[in-house]
Amino acid sequence: MITPAELNRIVEVLVGRDKSFASVVERYGMPPLWTREPGFSTLLHIILEQQVSLASAKTAFDRLCATIGHPPTPAKFLTLDDVQLRTIGFSRQKTRYGRELSRAIMDGRLDLDMLASADDDRVREELTKLPGIGNWTVDVYLLLALQRPDAFPSTDLALLISVQRLKKLKARPTPLQFEAMAEKWRPYRAGAARLLWHAYLSERAAKRTVRGN
Numbered sequence: 001m002i003t004p005a006e007l008n009r010i011v012e013v014l015v016g017r018d019k020s021f022a023s024v025v026e027r028y029g030m031p032p033l034w035t036r037e038p039g040f041s042t043l044l045h046i047i048l049e050q051q052v053s054l055a056s057a058k059t060a061f062d063r064l065c066a067t068i069g070h071p072p073t074p075a076k077f078l079t080l081d082d083v084q085l086r087t088i089g090f091s092r093q094k095t096r097y098g099r100e101l102s103r104a105i106m107d108g109r110l111d112l113d114m115l116a117s118a119d120d121d122r123v124r125e126e127l128t129k130l131p132g133i134g135n136w137t138v139d140v141y142l143l144l145a146l147q148r149p150d151a152f153p154s155t156d157l158a159l160l161i162s163v164q165r166l167k168k169l170k171a172r173p174t175p176l177q178f179e180a181m182a183e184k185w186r187p188y189r190a191g192a193a194r195l196l197w198h199a200y201l202s203e204r205a206a207k208r209t210v211r212g213n
Contacts, residue, residue, distance in 0.1 A: 001147035002190065007033050010149065010191035017184055020166050021192070024199045031191075031198035038145040039112055040105055041071035046140050047097050047132060048089070060089025074102035097132025104130055120148055143190045152189035154179045159193060162200035 002010070011030060015022045024031075036042040044064075049057040067088060068076040077098055080088075085095045104110040110130065115123045120142055127133045127141070135155065142151035153159065154175045163181065164172045173181065185192040 002033065002149055004033055006149075007031070007191060007194070010188045011195065014185060014188055014191050014195065018192075021195050024166065024195050028198055028202040031194040034144055034194060034197070035147060036144045037071075038116055038141075039071070040074055040101070042145045043101060043112070043127075043133075043137075043141055044072060044077070044098055046137050046144075047094055047101070049140075050094070050132075050137065056089070063088040074105045077102045078106075093132065097130070100131050101133070116146060120151065143193060148190060150187045150189050152179075152182055152185075152193055154182065156193075158200045159196045162196040165203070166196065166199060 008030060011021070011025065015025060036045070045057065045061045048060050064072055064077075067084070068080065082092075082095060085098070086092075090098060101110070105112065110126060115126060118126070123142060123146065124135070124138045127138050128135070136153050139151050139153035140156075142148040143153065160172050160175070160178060163169070163178060167181075182189050182192060
């Protein structure tokens with residue numbers, strides 16, 4: 001797992017390998033560590049974040065917690081019917097994904113505690129057995145909840161936009177192109193992802209401030 005001190009060291013290594021990261025640190029400072037507690041609650045929250053804004057996902061997650069308590073548990077999630085979940089903000093697909101995840105945990109098919117000590121490939125193998133959990137969801141869980149140093153969600157839209165801006169590319173790279181670009185950041189691609197997210201979010205915040213003035 002990455003500690004704040006380890007993240008500082010990783011950023012120094014990445015800046016040494018890729019000078020474009022130096023401009024991120026110089027302009028916005030060190031990236032946050034960004035951690036989430038491993039377990040059902042975080043995995044469900046990441047499912048809510050699929051293909052929607054972080055703000056709308058957080059709104060739905062907060063409504064869920066207000067309805068069944070924080071942190072939500074598989075047993076409590078399964079007490080909610082379709083209408084309740086739709087009102088909270090779950091689509092029909094995400095309702096199914098949440099229920100399948102809950103059932104898998106409750107019947108023992110998925111042991112999230114075990115995944116904390118499993119290697120990245122085993123984590124991916126176990127989680128992608130469930131509907132609605134693909135590589136992006138696994139990569140974000142590995143990066144934020146399990147704090148794996150080389151986790152890298154190459155299909156993440158914010159990362160793709162950020163690297164295009166940082167590298168001044170004419171076109172946004174494809175995920176495959178992005179993965180090739182990221183080879184020189186191994187085994188610290190999670191640090192590179194944090195730097196790119198940091199740049200993306202900082203630029204958005206700066207634009208909001210300018211519009212507010």
